[in-house]
Amino acid sequence: MEFMQSEGCVQPTTAGPSARVAIYTVLVGTKEPINNPLQYLGTTTGTDLQFDFLCFTDNPKLESPVWQMRPFDPGLVPHEKASRLPKARPDEFLPDHRYSLYIDNTVVFKRLPSSQDLRGGALRAFRHPWRTNPIDEGDVVVREGLDLADVVADQLRFYAKTRPATRLSRLTAGTVLLREHHDPRVRRFGRLWWEQILLFSKRDQLSLDLCAEEAGCPIDHFAGDKLNNDLFVWPVLPGPGRRVLASFDADLYAWLHRSDAAAREAPRTHFLAHEGDAAVYKKRVPLFHYACLRTGSSLSDTAAPRRAIAAAIQIMLDRAGDSSRPILIVGIRSSEPYSVDESELVGASGAFQQYYRFGRCPPVFTCALALDQALDPAAFDAPSSDKAFGQILVLGMPASCHAHAGAKFGPLLAADGQLLFQFGTSLSLDQLQTLHGRGGGGALEVFHGGHVSSRTVIPTSVVLMRPGYAPQVEIGSRTMEVS
Numbered sequence: 001m002e003f004m005q006s007e008g009c010v011q012p013t014t015a016g017p018s019a020r021v022a023i024y025t026v027l028v029g030t031k032e033p034i035n036n037p038l039q040y041l042g043t044t045t046g047t048d049l050q051f052d053f054l055c056f057t058d059n060p061k062l063e064s065p066v067w068q069m070r071p072f073d074p075g076l077v078p079h080e081k082a083s084r085l086p087k088a089r090p091d092e093f094l095p096d097h098r099y100s101l102y103i104d105n106t107v108v109f110k111r112l113p114s115s116q117d118l119r120g121g122a123l124r125a126f127r128h129p130w131r132t133n134p135i136d137e138g139d140v141v142v143r144e145g146l147d148l149a150d151v152v153a154d155q156l157r158f159y160a161k162t163r164p165a166t167r168l169s170r171l172t173a174g175t176v177l178l179r180e181h182h183d184p185r186v187r188r189f190g191r192l193w194w195e196q197i198l199l200f201s202k203r204d205q206l207s208l209d210l211c212a213e214e215a216g217c218p219i220d221h222f223a224g225d226k227l228n229n230d231l232f233v234w235p236v237l238p239g240p241g242r243r244v245l246a247s248f249d250a251d252l253y254a255w256l257h258r259s260d261a262a263a264r265e266a267p268r269t270h271f272l273a274h275e276g277d278a279a280v281y282k283k284r285v286p287l288f289h290y291a292c293l294r295t296g297s298s299l300s301d302t303a304a305p306r307r308a309i310a311a312a313i314q315i316m317l318d319r320a321g322d323s324s325r326p327i328l329i330v331g332i333r334s335s336e337p338y339s340v341d342e343s344e345l346v347g348a349s350g351a352f353q354q355y356y357r358f359g360r361c362p363p364v365f366t367c368a369l370a371l372d373q374a375l376d377p378a379a380f381d382a383p384s385s386d387k388a389f390g391q392i393l394v395l396g397m398p399a400s401c402h403a404h405a406g407a408k409f410g411p412l413l414a415a416d417g418q419l420l421f422q423f424g425t426s427l428s429l430d431q432l433q434t435l436h437g438r439g440g441g442g443a444l445e446v447f448h449g450g451h452v453s454s455r456t457v458i459p460t461s462v463v464l465m466r467p468g469y470a471p472q473v474e475i476g477s478r479t480m481e482v483s
Contacts, residue, residue, distance in 0.1 A: 021113065022097040024054040025105050026086045027062065028072065029079030030268040032243035034064050035105045040233065047112040056086045056093065080246065081202045087174070088194040088204070090181040102177040106235035106243075113178070113231070121220030122183040123212065128171040129225040134159070134206050137171055139357060142290045145247030145283035147201045153293035155200035155207070163210055172212075172219055173226040174205045175234055185217035203246075242278075244268045249283040256281075288314040288355050297351035298344050301450060305338070307395065308450030309422050312462050315445070316391060316418050317355065319466075325390030325414050326363040327352055328382060332396040334371040337453035338424030340396040342368060348393070362390065377404035379411055388414040395422045402431045406439015410467055419465040422449055426460045435463060442467035 027034055034055065055067035058079075062069055070093075074082030086093045090100040099118060117124070131137050138152045179186050189212050196207035212219050226234055237243055250267040257263035263270040271281070289310040292300035300310040329348050331340030345366040352364050365382070373380075374397065382389070389412050397405060402423070409419055419439075427435070427446075436444045447462040 020050045020052055020097055021099045021101060021118075022052050022054055022090070022094045023101045023103065023113075024056065024086070024090070024094070025067070025103055025107075026056045026072070026083045027105055028056075028058050028074055028083040030244065030266065030272065032105060032237070032272070033239035034062055034067060035108070035236065035238035036064070036066055037103060037108050037232075038066055039236075040108050040110060041112070045112050046114070048115050049113060049118075051112070052097070054094075077198075078202075081197060084197045084202065084204050085194060087177070088197065089190045090179060091187045091190060094181065098180060098182060100177075100179050100181050102179075103232070104175045104234070106237060107176060108233045108236040110230060110232055117178060117222075117231075118180075120178075120222075121218055122180040122186050123189065123217050124178040124220045124222060125172045125174070126176060126222050126224065126226040126229060128173045128205070129227040131171045133168050133171055134210060137203070137205050138201075139294075141201065141203045141206065142285060143287060143358070145285045147203050147246070149286055149290035149293060151201050152203075152206070153290060155196075156294065158200070159210060163214065168209050168213070170209060170221075171205065172209050172221070174208055175226045176232060183217075185215055189215035189217040191215075242272055244271060245278060245282075247282045248278065249281050252283075253281045286310065286314060288317060288351065291351045291354035292347075294354050295347055295350035297347035299348055299351055303347070305344075305452040306450055307422055308457070309420070309447070309462050312420060312445075312447045312449075312464055313393070316420055316464055319418065320390055323356070323390070324360065324362050325388060325417070326365060328389045328392045328412065329364065329366045330380070330392070330394045330409070331366070331368050332371060332374045332394070332398070333368050334374075334396065334398065336396070336398070336424055338396045338451050340368070344395070348395070371398070374398065374401055377408060380408050382412050388412075388417070390414055390417050392417070392419045393422070394420070397421050397423045399423050399425045399427055399431065402427055402435045403438055406435055406465060406467075410440050410465070413467060417467075419467070421463045421465075423461045423463070424451070424458075426458055427463070428460075432460065432463070436465070439465055440467040 053067050054070050055062070055064065056070045056072040058072055058074055060071070072086065087102050090102065094100050101113060131140065135156060138156050141147050142149045142152050181187070192211040192215050193204065193207060196211055197204055200207065209219070222229060222231070248268065248271070253267040253271055254264045257270065260270065289300050292310050293302060296303045298305050298307050299313060301308040329345060331345045333339050345368060349364045349366050353361050392409050392412060394405070394409060405421055406419065413419060432444070432446060443466040445464040446460050447464070448457045448459050449461040450457050
């Protein structure tokens with residue numbers, strides 16, 4: 001059957017079944033131009049269905065030869081979340097259609113759907129081509145800067161307590177969704193899905209499968225996945241191929257172009273209109289902080305005793321050389337509040353394993369050290385025959401050990417290794433200089449730490465040493481060359 005194209009709609013030239021199918025997309029805010037999903041079809045293609053092509057948008061100037069524009073007011077909901085409302089609730093936005101096919105703006109058809117595609121379940125979709133569960137999806141969302149680490153971690157933690165996502169052995173792509181959207185199960189799924197998007201991450205694939213299961217709405221997966229199928233091509237970027245990714249740091253862009261009033265007023269619009277490398281404006285992701293959130297490690301500032309050293313560890317890991325070198329975590333046991341127990345060491349090890357989850361995790365060793373051993377200036381005997389550690393963390397170190405701390409643990413480092421101390425109390429400038437001078441020199445950076453017992457930050461209590469680097473001491477934004 002041939003189809004004809006006229007302004008605002010595309011439909012077959014002969015009648016199909018009585019029910020029309022709404023093919024729709026949503027474009028809210030300044031992200032990218034509207035795409036043409038029919039650009040690969042030419043002038044004719046086979047289908048036995050009738051279609052309405054509808055685009056829900058808040059842009060009254062948007063025009064397309066394919067899409068009929070439907071005004072959509074995001075209201076008080078941020079644009080990236082608001083765009084998910086029509087996606088999740090076609091029953092509310094398409095009351096006169098029995099079937100709807102949602103497609104992302106980067107989808108282009110290889111063929112038009114046919115009545116054969118409607119003969120599966122009430123909710124049909126494609127499997128994700130790379131990931132198989134929401135936990136992996138959440139990790140990637142954070143790693144790529146697509147949503148905030150705290151938001152995703154809260155969502156996965158909530159699911160682990162109430163509806164463990166680990167029982168789901170699949171991940172459905174939200175790129176293309178075919179629904180008989182007035183089916184009670186599909187309506188219930190849509191309500192639950194929109195609630196989860198509002199409560200947690202805007203990245204809707206995190207909650208899609210869980211909500212379908214909760215609603216009793218089975219997902220009938222098409223053959224193939226969203227990269228390999230006979231229905232569409234994805235991703236096909238619209239227009240000149242530029243779009244604003246979810247990882248775009250609008251605040252950074254506006255600041256870097258602060259001399260341009262238009263960039264400060266509308267950074268996303270300005271970016272689309274000008275040349276520039278999107279990677280330059282990608283959000284910085286606190287991956288180790290997220291690893292602590294996921295594992296309940298005390299190295300960040302959420303799980304007690306809240307040592308608040310994740311940012312310093314992130315700097316250390318960003319600079320790490322050969323990631324295959326082992327990591328050593330030492331916890332000092334004492335009668336002081338900042339003492340480290342076995343559960344903290346387990347959590348710290350788990351945080352590093354989570355951090356390296358999508359790569360090669362180096363061996364991680366942990367060791368509990370009694371206070372008298374920490375006070376002894378003799379070199380520490382590592383719990384591994386390999387003495388060339390890439391990173392060493394010493395937690396709960398008494399400030400009284402500052403004079404010999406570097407010499408005690410430094411010999412265990414590889415040539416480009418790094419040594420991080422978390423002291424229980426603040427170090428004075430004299431103590432820092434002594435630590436640096438007796439610890440082999442090199443670069444030394446000082447950070448603030450924390451502990452739940454102090455109920456505030458502990459200034460100059462975290463020290464990162466790099467003995468193999470040019471001598472300098474960095475305290476906050478100040479850098480002092482050391483002779």
